[in-house]
Amino acid sequence: MWINYCIFICICDLIVCQSLTKDRRPTVRIAQGVVTGIKVYADSGGVADAFLGLPYAAAPIGKLRFAAPQRHGGWNGTFQASEYGPSCPQLPPKEGINESEDCLFLNIWAPEITSRYPLPVVIFFDGEEFTKGNRIPIPGQDLATEEVVVVTINYRLNVFGFLCFENQDVRGNMGLLDQYFAMLWVRENIRYFGGDPDKVTLYGHSAGAASVALHMISPRTAGFFQRTIISSGAATSPWHFTTNAKSASFEIVRVLGCLSSYLPSILQCLRSRSTQDLLKAYEEYQQSGNYSSMLLPVMDIFLPENDRYLPTMPETAFKSGTYMQVPILTGITKPISFPQYALWMKLASQGYTQLQQFAELSKIPEIMKRYSLNGRFKKQISDFIDWRYIEPSNGDVRILLEQLKRLEFESKIEAPHFLQIQYLLSSYIQPIYVYYLENPGIMLNAMDSPLTPDLLLLFGPLLLNQIVRRRFNNRELRLSQHIKQLWKNFIIFGNPTPSNQIKTWYRYNSVENHIEYLGTDSQTSSEDTIQRSRRINFWNQLLPKLAAFTFDEQNGITRELQNTYVPGAGYRHAMYTLSGLVVALLALLLVCIVLIKKRAKERERQFQMVY
Template sequence: MVMINFFVLLGLTQIISGILSATIGTTYINEAYTAVNTSVGTINGFIEITRYTNGQPRGALKFLGIPYAVPPVGNLRFRKPRPATNFKQPFNATKFGPGCLQNKFLMSLWLPGRAFLSEDCLTLNIFAPIHSNGPRLPVMLWIHGGAYQIGQSSIYSAENLASYGQVIVVTINYRLGPFGFLATKDPDSLGNLGLWDQQLAIKWIHENIEYFHGDSSRITLFGESAGGGSTVYQAMYSGNKGLFARTISESGVAMSAWGYNTRDKMLDFTKRMAQNLKCPTANDRDMLACMRNVPAQDIVDKSRVGTESENLFRPEFVPAPDGEFIKQYAPDIFTKSCLISDQTGSVFDNIDMAFVALTGDGTAVTGSTMLPYVKKRMSKTMSPDDIIEKSVIPNILSDRFNISSPELAKIMNFLYSDWNKILGNDSYQTKLLNLDTDYSFYIPIINTATAHAQREKKKRTYLLGFEKHSSFTLPLEYKPPNLHADEIPYFFGFPDSMMKPFAMSRTNITVEEIKLSEKLMLYISNFAYSGDPNLPISPD
């Protein structure tokens, strides 16, 4: 029997709303160093005191900017990551490393982080509660989102989650865009280098986290958007067997429309980029040698090679089958779980999995591509609903199912109509949002959760629905119930690092939202402890 445990958070309306006092959530840094001796050498961190709830101080140990790989620069560009060498001197882990190179304009559109970017970016950060000599603590490894194009670990400072949930939290950087996901036929650069980066970080944590009082047998991967997709891709890779026990995939899985492409299309995009860079394309080895010698920023600037229709659902450089890391095409196997091979299932079948879906997840694609696509084509003779029926929906049917059916497009256009006409003549925007929420998020998440449950390997599957409209939810013109990524500040306990990226104000966060954050942090830390969001501490 297939069983998926489902629960919905409506926002805890029974809690009396109020305004959070200015002291809650603020942090105070103690400059005293704390040293940890590891297999790679001595790492110096520091103690930070956070007053997250009721003004009660909680301490967290922070170790920032630890390199887990040799810098992927020069001749190592477009190659798999290599483990970092041991430290000859104690490493002072007191500040975040740079984010990986990315398009700064795209970065400014969604959760803008620091402009401190570099090709030398493969670092990780560790946050741990101040502990005694009690039992080792579960570990939660966060993989950031950003459509595999943007994002950085410094946004996700995890001292509140670590201290409140009594877990060790790790956040990582990994290569993005063409640096992380170009594809060639050269054995040294088949593709998915960003996933290989993540996997090397997972191995580093598995081998070293016990020095930080972590339990290497209870590692949970969790991530949002592309980070959520990455947790599933890592679960599909047989080389991860025994390296982690659980995953939490928020607002993204491997078969999310924006998170995969065919290998042929990835090879084509890579050659188009090489042509933009004036590099030869007849031989992959020569092409790579040329691209390894051009300035890194040129690669960022010349990588937008897709057409408008090719980029309607996904950017150019995303994960794709390579015969090595990804051996099966995610959209196929998660719609029919019987097609999951023994090799792909060797990890996927043997871990607990939890999934999170937001009612407004589609804002990620609706606002960036689909809404501009429709508005560009509107005219006196072509209404928005006509464009959706005759262009947007056919693109969806062709993209996923390789079919063309005007009759089906007409039915879908009718079914997704906003009969309440909340936006009046602009109600087509609600239709677009609901279409993309289903196509890019909800249906892929449901399919993946169902596939995991159907494998019936005595592992647990959970699905969390998030409907909360928050005080910091941006007022977009099409009035979504919430925004893609709105749940993240709750999961991390509203750290200072998220105030600017999420356009939040410390004084406007309500007591209700703090209580919801506490509940969510208990859900995920419980899951890291036991594989059950409700144990060992009841969130209710």
């Protein structure tokens, strides 16, 4: 009897101790001070330690507005890391969203801290065209229970993150430097949270993916990360990099009434304006249609050499191999929504003609400006794009919406993605794994969200539930578990299939362009591969060649041939080759014009039938 009583008391004590351990808030000491987090539960039932809203840099307000990030001074007492920090200011304004210029915070999720070996770390960057981020906090506990330390960060966007005067006072790239500062913070502190600072994966989505690629070419990030995941974004995209942010910046200065010949006066004026004033001026400039000059990351060769972050154009760095050579997992997913989808739906409600005029008079010209396709043949190129994408549809608005989605996806995501891979292959020695995630049918009412299915599948049911208040169905759950396993393997080993337990995912190389298709049971056919190549070459080769083509009207030969004289057979051979190319391009252009005119007549007849 006495023995049974003792056993009962011991069991009770053990239960109480375990309960107290579970309820005890995780606490760590870092250079800035003591931090206390919270316990959070994953959908699987596992427990993770979460540290939310940790400041990784000083607040970029007052004199630090538009400045490079500075170290945070720390705090006295204990920092309560139990709530997300505010998001960085962005458009469009939305009620109920906590936003502030004091927004340089990061969030950490880790398996319950023990004395185990340090775990691999993944740092996640999101963003959309560097103008806005994901206003829905991404919960990291589901991924953290897979024995990975997860870090998400806020960084400055739009006018606050990328205003650029091409000098040391307003240097541009502040948003990228925020990310760099967060990486530095992780390198110095992540071991206190159970992470390994020498086993870090940078994971970016959309503009965040372009950011990861840009950090690869920066000379200042050596040793900061050992692998990269680049999802639905590329540094080679004209939506993610510019050579002309200065003119856009001074146009915004003009809109704000801050123009002056004295730079300190301009800065004083800009720093005196409210957050909303700056966002309104930025929005006004965005709507002006000057897409050839936007606030985006820039090459900063105007700075002293030891202060430059991006001294080289992305394509130059990738071609020459002057970048961080680490394993890459990269792929694309068709978005659930698009940045202008709300506008498209509004125009669609007004009728087919309104939406078609937007496509032909606004969307196609925007894309052409981004791609620098406004040469002598810009009218023909515009008609060519229109002919390829805006097909007659008997006035069916739904078909036109699908055509717009296809135009947006292929020009903004697919073509730049494969162009970046092409550049990387010219000098890359580390493995590259490429995927294409077919939309598994996750349809969301999330028009303001830049999320794609791969993020929802990776970060688990908690993220999906935040958006649409539902759980994965069985098919989605299986795909989510499969993707988690592949991504986890890559984060740990630099290879998504290191063992024979999963079907081998082969590297992508110049000989075999292996792409892993996820979310579909069928394998891609050779016809699919041919069609994809045609889509990519349309944007990456054909249109740029047509735009660059110059023709001398007086004698009918290209200026390139006119200005080149090298006597001998080699010259004649080159001349014949180039002449043949010119004839072929002209023939193609004539065929396109004939087809476009034929298409226009068909469309006119259809309009008469509809209206």
